Amino acid sequence: MPTQSMTARIQSRLGALQSQSLTRSLRIPAGIDLTSNDYLGLAQHSLVKQRMAEAVLQNGTGSTGSRLLRGHRDEFTRIEHKFARFKQTQRSLFFSSGYLANLAVLATLPEAGDVIFSDERNHASLIDGMRLSKARRVIFPHNDIAALKDLLKKDLLEKDLLKKDLPKKDQKFLVVESLFSMDGDQAPLRDYAQLCRETDTALIVDEAHAVGIYGETGSGLIEETGIAENVFASINPAGKALGVGGAFVAAADSTIEYLIQRARPFIFSTAAPPAMAAALDASLDIIAAEPDRRHRLLARSRYLRDKLQQAGRSQIIPYLIGENAKTAAIAEQLQAQGFDVRAIRPPTVPAGTARLRISVNEALTEAQLDQFCAALRKL
Ligand SMILES: Cc1ncc(COP(=O)(O)O)c(C=O)c1O
Numbered sequence: 030m031p032t033q034s035m036t037a038r039i040q041s042r043l044g045a046l047q048s049q050s051l052t053r054s055l056r057i058p059a060g061i062d063l064t065s066n067d068y069l070g071l072a073q074h075s076l077v078k079q080r081m082a083e084a085v086l087q088n089g090t091g092s093t094g095s096r097l098l099r100g101h102r103d104e105f106t107r108i109e110h111k112f113a114r115f116k117q118t119q120r121s122l123f124f125s126s127g128y129l130a131n132l133a134v135l136a137t138l139p140e141a142g143d144v145i146f147s148d149e150r151n152h153a154s155l156i157d158g159m160r161l162s163k164a165r166r167v168i169f170p171h172n173d174i175a176a177l178k179d180l181l182k183k184d185l186l187e188k189d190l191l192k193k194d195l196p197k198k199d200q201k202f203l204v205v206e207s208l209f210s211m212d213g214d215q216a217p218l219r220d221y222a223q224l225c226r227e228t229d230t231a232l233i234v235d236e237a238h239a240v241g242i243y244g245e246t247g248s249g250l251i252e253e254t255g256i257a258e259n260v261f262a263s264i265n266p267a268g269k270a271l272g273v274g275g276a277f278v279a280a281a282d283s284t285i286e287y288l289i290q291r292a293r294p295f296i297f298s299t300a301a302p303p304a305m306a307a308a309l310d311a312s313l314d315i316i317a318a319e320p321d322r323r324h325r326l327l328a329r330s331r332y333l334r335d336k337l338q339q340a341g342r343s344q345i346i347p348y349l350i351g352e353n354a355k356t357a358a359i360a361e362q363l364q365a366q367g368f369d370v371r372a373i374r375p376p377t378v379p380a381g382t383a384r385l386r387i388s389v390n391e392a393l394t395e396a397q398l399d400q401f402c403a404a405l406r407k408l
Contacts, residue, residue: 049353050352050353050354050357050374051353051374051375056364056371059364060364060366060367060368060369061367061368061369061393061397061401062369062390062392062393063368063369063370063387063388063389063393063401064369064370064371064386064388065369065388065390066238066268066269066270066388067269067272067390068238068241068242068269068270068326068344068388068389068390068391069241069242069270069271069272069315069316069322069323069326069390069391070272070322070390070391070392071241071270071271071272071273071312071315072272072273073272074272074311074312074315076311076314076315077272077273077308077311077312077315078308079311080307080308080310080311081273081304081305081307081311082304083307084104084303084304084306084307084308085302085304088102088104088303088304090302090304091299091302092300092301092302092303093299094299094300095295095296095297095298095299095300096289096295096300097289097295097296100299100300101300102300102303102306104303104306105123105300105303105306107306107310108123108306108309108310108313109121109122109123109277111310111313112265112277112279112309112313113279115246115248115313115316116248116249116251116257116263116265116277116279117248117252118257118263118279118280118281119280119281119282119285120279120280120281120282120284120285120286121265121277121278121279121280121285122277122278122285122288122289122295123275123276123277123301123306124275124276124277124278124294124295124301125274125275125276125298125299125300125301126266126268126274126275126276127235127237127264127265127266127267127268127275127276128154128157129276129294129295129298130264130276130277130278130294131152131154131155131157131158131235131264132154132157132158132161132293132294133158133278133288133292133293133294133295134158134233134262134264134278134288134292135155135158135159135161135162135233136158136161136162136292136293136294137287137291137292137293138202138231138233138261138262138284138287139159139162139163139164139200139202140162140163140164140200141163141164142164142199143162143164143165143199143200143201143202144164144165144167144184144199144200144201145159145162145165145166145167145201145202145203145204146167146169146177146180146181146201146202146203146204146230147159147166147167147168147169147204147205148168148171148172148204148205148206148216149168149169149170149171150171150206150209150211150212151204151205151206151235152206152210152235152237153377155204155206155235159204164202167180167184171209171212172214172216172217174217174220174221174224177203177221177224178224181201181224181228181230184201185228200231201228201229201230201231202230202231202233203221203224203225203230203231203232203233204233205218205221205232205233205234205235206234206235206236206237206238207234207235207236207238207239207243207249207250207251208236208237208238208239208243208250208343208345209238209345210237210238210345211347211373211377211378211384211386212345212347213238213341213343213344213345213346213347214341214343215250215343216234216250218234218250218251218254218256219254219255219256221256222254222256222259222260223259225259226259231261231262232256232259232260232261233260233261233262233263233264234250234251234260234262234263234264235263235264235266236249236250236251236263236264237264237265237266237269238269238270238343238344238345239251240265240266240267240269240270241269241270241271241312241316241323242270242323242326242327242344243323246316246317247316247317247320247323249263249265251263261280261281261284262278262280262284263278263279264276264277264278265277265278265279267305267309267312270316270323271309271312271313271316272308273305273308273309273312274301274305275301275309322391323391325391326344326389326390326391327342327344329344329389329390329391329393329395329398330342330343330344330346330389332395332398333346333387333389333398333401333402334346336398336399336402337387337402337405344388344389344390345386345387345388345389346386346387346388346389347373347384347385347386347387348384348385348386348387348405349382349383349384350383350384350385351381351382351383352381352383353372353374353375353383355383356372356373356374356383356384356385357372357374357383359372359385359405359408360372360385362408363385363401363404363405363408366404368400368401368404370385370386370387370401371385371386372384372385373385373386
């Protein structure tokens with residue numbers, strides 16, 4: 030039974046959210062999809078559905094334990110090898126969500142005494158992972174390579190002055206998203222790769238919104254920018270363009286082995302249902318066999334960006350409104366007209382930058398995008 034003091038506190042917290050137009054609601058998908066991350070339509074692809082259903086019928090639903098206990102299966106080993114080949118890394122490790130994968134990487138690899146340089150717009154799961162780490166965190170302005178260079182230099186100088194006679198054993202990390210989830214813009218990955226080479230910094234890249242879409246084989250922006258050799262680890266959530274769920278961390282053999290031994294979100298959590306691995310096997314096959322899907326997605330994204338006069342090229346288009354209440358009202362009116370688009374408000378985005386996060390998928394037609402633009406313009 031809730032105590033009276035806690036009930037009163039919760040009511041007051043909810044009231045504060047309401048007064049700032051920050052309450053969120055659980056809304057079942059309805060109308061034309063301009064909000065999901067199913068960019069390639071794989072969550073509804075018949076082959077993905079069939080492989081997942083067959084796997085459930087053959088081997089059951091839950092994995093029944095942690096991967097290190099009875100939860101491990103051949104399907105996981107196979108999909109991890111396949112994903113590592115796709116990503117051109119030595120090895121990969123499957124987690125039951127991207128959130129957990131980010132916690133695992135950031136709470137395990139950086140240690141006390143290390144420094145993590147983190148883009149100010151990084152996703153909450155990256156931030157929470159860094160909060161679990163004992164390393165110091167330095168936040169730099171979004172995509173600002175000059176500011177990052179200054180901070181790195183300053184940090185090195187301070188270290189030299191402070192620890193003149195001590196052996197250097199601290200490690201620097203740079204943590205970024207390759208395609209930012211709420212802004213739809215790309216990190217300057219080539220510049221980062223060079224800077225990390227020069228300063229012996231470990232580059233960690235979250236490819237949540239890029240994997241499956243960018244690069245010649247669709248493995249992401251690391252592939253497209255040709256920096257695979259300079260990336261220490263990438264996190265690749267599989268519930269977005271890959272249409273299923275879970276996430277792969279891709280890295281060198283020793284890094285993956287270390288995560289298996291030490292990463293608490295891997296060790297102390299029940300493994301994902303094995304059928305997810307079977308479904309992801311189909312997703313990777315489709316991405317290899319049907320490059321048209323990602324080409325169509327980017328063509329549609331360009332089309333909508335042109336119509337909304339938004340620069341950039343990605344499938345995530347932020348339509349900035351600013352005020353929380355106004356953004357929520359516009360989203361509601363669009364929903365009432367049959368367009369499933371959602372309002373994104375703080376703390377997901379900085380205060381004063383509430384927006385519609387429009388996400389394009391390959392199945393949208395130009396006619397639907399025209400109708401959406403007309404509706405948006407009227408509002
Ligand atoms: C950039 C980024 N990283 C990680 C995640 C977390 O992935 P998952 O949804 O699989 O937990 C998300 C999803 O919202 C994301 O946008």
